[in-house]
Amino acid sequence: METQSEFVTKLMGWLTEAVAIAQGWLLSAAAWSQFALLALAVLGAVYVTRRISPLAGRMLDPGDKETVMATARRFALRFLPLMMPLLAYGFTAAGEEVTRSLFGSGDVIAFGKRVFFFLAARLFVQQVLRDPFLKLLGKYVLVPVAALYAVGLLDDLSLRLEETIIALGNIRFSVMALIRGVIAGGLLFWLGSWSNRQSADYIKKQEELRPATRELAVKATEVAIFGVGFLLLLSIIGIDLTAVAVLGGALGVGIGLGLQQIAANFVSGIILLIEGQTTVGDYVELDGGEKGTIVKMTARACILETFDGKWIVVPNDHFITTRVVNYSDQGSANRYEAAFSVGYDTDINRVPEVIEAAVRALDFVLDAPDGPDCELRAFGESSVDFAVEYWVNGIDDGKNRYGSPVLFAIWNALKAEGIEMPYPHRVIEIKGGLPQGNM
Structure with a gap:
């Protein structure tokens, strides 16, 4: 009950102060002059916006072009809805200087200026921001901050948050620093991800660089971007970098004791990218x-x-x-072989010429570095064993992309020449003759 009555007392005090300010504004000639300047600022901003906005829209419209300048003009075109509140903000800022120099007071016009800033912030979030994360950040951070600034509570709230300290061991920071860190961390993470995507796309388009060099450049850029972002975040929060040094030492001990494999894989990845052999x-x-x-x-x-x-x-x-x-890069030549057999009654001197001609006729078989080469491999139990070696561009993908057509060509060539591919023969000798059964 005491807490509730204290809150009611504070609320009544704020209401009394607000009523006093409103009465002062209504009964003051200086306040009425500021109201008049506010009205003039709004009318002037509306007039200038109506005259300039169509012209600016035509000048910035890039049409269907996709150049860098067209992208920049298309991006600038999105800011046109902010013209009116920003012009009003600028006019009221100038009017505030005039009223303070004439009357020594400018509270009314200063309030109006802050309201125009709030309107500009709302329009910026609603019509300018397109990225979902930035839009969410603007809705729940930028707009509330602009609202607090408009009603004049931002400085008091910031001071209260700065005075509230959180201690974690030897590390001390304020609630305000924590809030700034969360907001800055989100922005830095988004900016780092965006920068990393842009730089990676640019590097991968550099065809004159080896693939390994491109990959190494992408990884190095990624590490640099997020490393700088992490250090900036620590600086924004207000954490002493000596504490980070202690954390780095602890991390080094952890790597030495339990993360050797992760460290080994990381270093191995760098070596692979530098050497470029894989x-x-x-x-x-x-x-x-x-x-x-x-x-x-x-x-x-x-x-x-x-x-x-x-x-x-x-x-x-x-x-x-x-x-x-x-097996080297894609598109390189590789050698394969296909084994086959013929019968012992075949004139084996004819086989190499027949098979080499049949395989050479296939459109994917290369003549360089060497053409098809049919070799006698062995004299088997039931057949004479041959193999033909051939070169192709690329890799046999396990689906017999090259092997199957070659075997078909061998089969058809042997059949066309009347050469048989034998099957195993067995001779069975029964000693003592066949047993005589009862008749």
């Missing part, structure tokens, strides 16, 4: 049996996409500490 687009096969095309390289791992659409996450240190077979 990069995005390469088809690789590791000792552990993992194989696929590298589609993404992160600070911790490389992501392989197999030919059946699965993604395999392979830690970066596997590429440093184990044997890796790299």
Whole structure:
């Protein structure tokens, strides 16, 4: 009850003060002159906006152009709704200087100026901001701050929040610093993400750079952007960087004790990007049996996409500490072979010429670095074993993209020449003759 009565007493005091201010404004010639200046400022802002806004709209309209200047003009065009409240704010600011010099008072026109600022803030959030995060931040931060500024409570509330201190061990900061940190952290995170996307898109468009160099530049830019943002956030909150040094020492101990693998993967990722021997687009096969095309390289791992659409996450240190077979970049030549057999009654001297001609006729088989080469491999139990080697651009994707047409060509060529591909034969010898059954 005591708390409630104290609140009622404060509320009544504020109401009494507000009534006194209103009476002073209504009974003061200086206040009425300020009301007149406010009206003139509004009329002047409306008049100037109606005259200038259409002209500015035509000058800034880029049409269907997609150049950098067109994008900038299109962005500036979004600010046209702010013209009227900002002009009114400027006119009232000039009128405030006049009334203070003539009457020594400008409270009324100063209040009107703050109201115009509040209107500009609302329009800015409603019509200018398009990003969902910025729009949310403006709705729940910028507009309430502008409202407090308009009614003259912003300074008192800021002072009260500055005086409220929070202590966490040796670190002390005010509630106001915490609020600034949350707001600044959100803005810095959004700005960092936006900057990172823009810089990554720009770097990836630089075709003259190697893929590994582009990836390294993207990662370095990302680390730099968010590192600077983190330091700025600490400075805004007011945290002493010596405390961060202590935190960094503790983090170093943690890395030494329990995060060695994460640190090893991070360093291995940097080595991979610097060396460039393995990069995005390469088809690789590791000792552990993992194989696929590298589609993404992160600070911790490389992501392989197999030919059946699965993604395999392979830690970066596997590429440093184990044997890796790299089938080189996409579009490079690779050699494959297809094995087949013929019967012992075949004139095997004809086989290489027949098979090489059939394989060379396939449109994907290359003549360089070497054309098809049919080799005699072995004399088997039931057949003579051959293999034909051939070069193609790219990688056999596991779906027999190259192997199947080659085998069809071998089969058709052998059939056309009357050469049989034998099946196993067995000779069974029964000693002692067949047993005689009872007749």
